[in-house]
Amino acid sequence: MSAQGALRPLTRALWRRPRLKLALLLSAPVGWLVVAYLGSLAVLLASAFWSTDSFTGTIVRQPTTDNFTALLRGEVYRAITLRTVGLAAAVTVVDVVLGFPVAFFMAKVARRRWRPLLLAAVLTPLWASYLVKAFAWRVMVGSGGVLDWALEPLGLHGPGFGLTAVWLVLSYLWLPYMVLPIFAGLDRLPDSLLEASSDLGAHALRTFRSVVLPLALPAVVAGSIFTFSLTLGDFVAVNIVGGKTQMIGNVIYANVGAANNLPFAAALACVPVVIMVVYLLAARRAGALERL
Amino acid sequence: MRPRTRARLLPLAVALALVVAAGCGSDEPSSSGTAAPQGFTPPEVPMLQSLGAGEGKVNLVAWAGYVEDGSTDKSVDWVTPFEKETGCQVNSKVAATSDEMVQLMKSGQYDAVSASGDASLRLIAGGDVAPVNTDLVKNYADVFDALKLKPWNSVNGKAYGIPHGRGANLLMWRTDVVKPAPDSWGVVFDPSSPYKGKVTAYDSPIYIADAALYLKSAKPELGITNPYELDDKQFQASVDLLKQQASLVGEYWGDYSKAAQAIKSGSTVLGTSWQYIVNLAEADKAPVGSTLPKEGSTGWSDTWMVSSKAANPNCAYMWMNHIISPKANAQVAEWFGEAPANRKSCQETSDKQFCATYHAEDESYFDKVAYWTTPIKQCGDDRGSVCKDYSEWTTAWTEIKG
Numbered sequence: 001m002s003a004q005g006a007l008r009p010l011t012r013a014l015w016r017r018p019r020l021k022l023a024l025l026l027s028a029p030v031g032w033l034v035v036a037y038l039g040s041l042a043v044l045l046a047s048a049f050w051s052t053d054s055f056t057g058t059i060v061r062q063p064t065t066d067n068f069t070a071l072l073r074g075e076v077y078r079a080i081t082l083r084t085v086g087l088a089a090a091v092t093v094v095d096v097v098l099g100f101p102v103a104f105f106m107a108k109v110a111r112r113r114w115r116p117l118l119l120a121a122v123l124t125p126l127w128a129s130y131l132v133k134a135f136a137w138r139v140m141v142g143s144g145g146v147l148d149w150a151l152e153p154l155g156l157h158g159p160g161f162g163l164t165a166v167w168l169v170l171s172y173l174w175l176p177y178m179v180l181p182i183f184a185g186l187d188r189l190p191d192s193l194l195e196a197s198s199d200l201g202a203h204a205l206r207t208f209r210s211v212v213l214p215l216a217l218p219a220v221v222a223g224s225i226f227t228f229s230l231t232l233g234d235f236v237a238v239n240i241v242g243g244k245t246q247m248i249g250n251v252i253y254a255n256v257g258a259a260n261n262l263p264f265a266a267a268l269a270c271v272p273v274v275i276m277v278v279y280l281l282a283a284r285r286a287g288a289l290e291r292l
Numbered sequence: 293m294r295p296r297t298r299a300r301l302l303p304l305a306v307a308l309a310l311v312v313a314a315g316c317g318s319d320e321p322s323s324s325g326t327a328a329p330q331g332f333t334p335p336e337v338p339m340l341q342s343l344g345a346g347e348g349k350v351n352l353v354a355w356a357g358y359v360e361d362g363s364t365d366k367s368v369d370w371v372t373p374f375e376k377e378t379g380c381q382v383n384s385k386v387a388a389t390s391d392e393m394v395q396l397m398k399s400g401q402y403d404a405v406s407a408s409g410d411a412s413l414r415l416i417a418g419g420d421v422a423p424v425n426t427d428l429v430k431n432y433a434d435v436f437d438a439l440k441l442k443p444w445n446s447v448n449g450k451a452y453g454i455p456h457g458r459g460a461n462l463l464m465w466r467t468d469v470v471k472p473a474p475d476s477w478g479v480v481f482d483p484s485s486p487y488k489g490k491v492t493a494y495d496s497p498i499y500i501a502d503a504a505l506y507l508k509s510a511k512p513e514l515g516i517t518n519p520y521e522l523d524d525k526q527f528q529a530s531v532d533l534l535k536q537q538a539s540l541v542g543e544y545w546g547d548y549s550k551a552a553q554a555i556k557s558g559s560t561v562l563g564t565s566w567q568y569i570v571n572l573a574e575a576d577k578a579p580v581g582s583t584l585p586k587e588g589s590t591g592w593s594d595t596w597m598v599s600s601k602a603a604n605p606n607c608a609y610m611w612m613n614h615i616i617s618p619k620a621n622a623q624v625a626e627w628f629g630e631a632p633a634n635r636k637s638c639q640e641t642s643d644k645q646f647c648a649t650y651h652a653e654d655e656s657y658f659d660k661v662a663y664w665t666t667p668i669k670q671c672g673d674d675r676g677s678v679c680k681d682y683s684e685w686t687t688a689w690t691e692i693k694g
Contacts, residue, residue, distance in 0.1 A: 058418060076691045143559040160489070161543050161559065243543045246693050260391035
């Protein structure tokens with residue numbers, strides 16, 4: 001009997017019980033989601049209520065709200081949270097401003113056969129390692145780097161290491177994540193709508209404002225979820241080009257590594273989680289999640 | 293580039309504490325009741341009594357550059373001879389910080405660790421490492437006496453590790469920019485510094501000790517005796533100094549390669565450094581100078597320790613004996629840029645001036661070095677338990693950077 005023949009009874013049984021088939025099919029991904037994803041979130045939340053022994057570094061599993069108290073009382077954490085959210089918003093704005101025209105060109109202006117090439121071009125930055133790109137930017141924004149050189153004739157100098165450099169680098173790094181969703185959104189927008197608008201006498205600007213933007217907004221919001229959440233959690237680029245800038249991610253990292261205070265790091269990690277939940281709820285209201 | 297990330301962050305820990313040492317009797321109910329190093333009784337862990345045959349392998353946790361098998365640089369290899377001689381296959385895990393070392397050792401999967409003074413006591417108190425039977429480590433006899441049975445590698449006269457080497461954090465500057473050559477840490481704290489935005493500092497809470505060390509001589513009225521034992525007033529003064537310094541700082545560094553790149557490119561021109569970074573910059577012909585300023589400096593003294601759960605204790609002992617053997621200890625010291633622990637190593641270095649350059653035998657030099665140790669509540673003198681512990685140092689460090 002062939003191997004295929006041996007499997008036949010099994011195939012038949014599964015065909016007769018579609019629910020069993022579905023359960024078998026979904027158990028692995030759902031299990032992964034529940035155990036690895038929701039499970040780790042639960043552990044995170046639970047450990048935020050623990051503390052560590054200040055000498056041996058062992059975790060003390062006695063519930064306490066001290067971590068959250070310290071978090072809410074500390075002015076520095078408020079400043080860092082605001083800075084991080086502000087940066088995430090700024091990066092998102094830059095990416096929308098840069099990404100929208102690019103996506104519009106790809107979807108509506110460029111010839112169809114150029115599209116795969118343009119898509120590939122947008123994606124090429126993702127082929128290089130994140131670290132390589134960040135370190136390349138470190139050299140560029142640093143003293144005597146390309147930016148210094150380019151701005152010198154204008155009597156200016158490069159941003160140096162700091163918040164501006166982080167803004168620049170993260171905007172660059174996350175741009176493809178903004179272009180792609182907007183491109184997909186605009187691609188679904190029928191050309192006939194643009195023509196109809198123009199037939200009715202609307203200017204290009206009016207068409208953009210009244211037709212394109214409302215229809216593309218969910219795609220923009222979808223893209224912004226990527227740029228916003230990626231910026232919110234980033235600590236590597238900040239570490240490389242940020243100079244002395246601290247973001248939530250850096251403080252979490254410092255508490256995991258340097259401070260060996262996992263419970264406090266867990267409490268801190270709840271901050272971006274809460275921010276993202278709020279952001280996603282807002283995005284859902286904008287209808288972005290249905291169109292992802 | 294030679295990878296030797298040695299972020300010497302002090303581990304630390306925060307938060308509420310258990311009374312660590314059951315036997316110390318100071319039952320402070322809710323505050324951080326850590327026991328004084330001299331006062332705590334470490335958990336009873338048996339010591340290896342006799343050396344048996346090697347187990348065929350040994351798992352190490354080490355600073356980058358401490359366990360080199362020729363894969364980084366062909367000529368840098370003291371692991372292969374050891375493997376050939378003992379039959380112990382070496383698996384090494386590089387840790388970036390002292391805290392990572394403590395965490396890795398708590399996993400119980402490693403046999404030995406090269407712990408700095410800030411990690412060693414915590415490992416001892418946590419029962420993660422066993423006392424070391426120095427009779428089984430032949431080369432221990434040649435180790436400088438100044439490194440033996442110190443507060444960071446022993447408890448109550450019982451050795452918990454084998455000294456590896458030591459060094460000091462240096463003041464580094466660009467000779468083409470910073471003139472005249474500085475000889476005091478004052479230049480990195482000067483509020484009217486002409487180098488504003490180009491100063492660098494070490495990115496770790498333990499850097500607070502550098503500020504305290506400077507204040508010790510700059511503001512004697514604070515009465516700072518030990519930069520790791522700071523009471524409220526002294527701590528506040530150090531933190532204030534660093535907050536003021538933050539406006540001068542262009543970048544805090546935790547990664548040696550980042551520090552070396554910044555000084556080479558001129559992004560930073562002045563700040564705290566290690567000998568190794570100076571070497572890297574000089575190798576690339578960058579105009580850098582370095583000195584141990586007149587106030588002295590902070591530094592490190594590392595210790596090889598054996599895990600209390602070691603699966604391969606015999607190979608671990610053989611490794612400790614090997615790494616402080618004259619030849620291997622000279623190699624690692626030259627590669628890393630620190631003073632060796634074995635006095636016979638000074639004849640084995642390829643640079644005959646090495647031990648002089650690194651002041652290996654110069655105790656008066658190391659008298660000016662305050663080795664990193666974990667700050668705890670107990671001040672170690674008659675002030676009692678009013679000092680700031682490391683968790684408070686970490687919180688303050690976050691605030692200093694803002």
